[in-house]
Amino acid sequence: MSEIQINTTQNVNINFTLASVGERIVAHLIDLLIKFAYAGIVFWIFSEIVDSSRTLQNLDWWSLVSIYVLLLFPFIFYSLVLESLFEGQTLGKKAMKIRVVKIDGYQASFVDYIIRWFFRIVDLNMLSGFIALISIIVSEKGQRLGGMTSGTSVISLKNKVRISHTILEEIGDDYKPQYPTVINLSDNDMRIIKETFTTARDAKDNDTLLKLRKKVEEVIGITSEKDTISFLTIIIRDYNFYTQNM
Incomplete structure (x- = not known):
């Protein structure tokens, strides 16, 4: 597997294993499934409410569409909100044990997540993700355009990182770090x-x-x-x- 070296503020070089293209695709598909399931459920519930509500039935088509779009905000901002709340992970990334990190050793900020989210329009929505796929394969640090612009990449949490020397402490293979x-x-x-x-x-x-x-x-x-x-x-x-x- 490819690795990315991060030089921390204390000049300690740490090698992280980059998330593979396959892991990122599967994580993306899991997120898409969750998002479309939400959109489908919202559409079904909203349709039922419209059918039973005279007030909503009196609204014009554009008004109904506007209400539905508002209800879809969790769908639209899914990756931005979850990566911000879960420190670089969506539900799909959690399932695949991968995470967004800054390549300069700092934790990604909300602005970084906004940049990544904005560039999804180009990376993932145009040409069915082909642009993102090519960028990740070609990039030395496994970055799509959003990652290059925000200075972030996606690492795997399945393997321990390597450093020249350590402070030994017994931890299990299933240990999940918090900070x-x-x-x-x-x-x-x-x-x-x-x-x-x-x-x-x-x-x-x-x-x-x-x-x-x-x-x-x-x-x-x-x-x-x-x-x-x-x-x-x-x-x-x-x-x-x-x-x-x-």
Whole structure:
């Protein structure tokens, strides 16, 4: 499989396995099935309501179409909304265990998802996706036009990433990471975090744990509602998920 190398802000090179063309096509087909199922159900329900409502029956054809288009907003903005909510994944991508990521090591932003969504008009809707297929095959980083413009690509989560050296932590093959931005940490950062966490936890030093938590949240750019020990435990495991040898 092809790989993409991401250089994090701490100058750590991480190799991610790119999602294959087949995985992306299947994910797209799953999303299409969900979207058209929704559109069909909405059309059926809307038709039933129109047939039983004198108010709606008195509306002209364009008014009815306008109402139906409004009801189709979840269909239209499906990928934009889900990728924004699920950090680069739609339901199809979740099923295929693939994700959208920035190629510069940062987590994709809402603006990046908007760019990807907008370019779907060219990539996927024109010529039945032929443009996207050719772009992905030709691109060194497996990007369609929307990915090239937004600086994103799609990686597989089925295989662990590779890094020159790791902070070892036992995690299962079915482990699911929660904080992708942990890749912004360096190996040295993680050593300090793990050593400080272990010492403070064993000594029940809550002040140190809280200070450590705040620093980690600041560096990786997130705020978690989990308790401090659970949060730091997940951070250590997530880092190992993204940096263990395949």
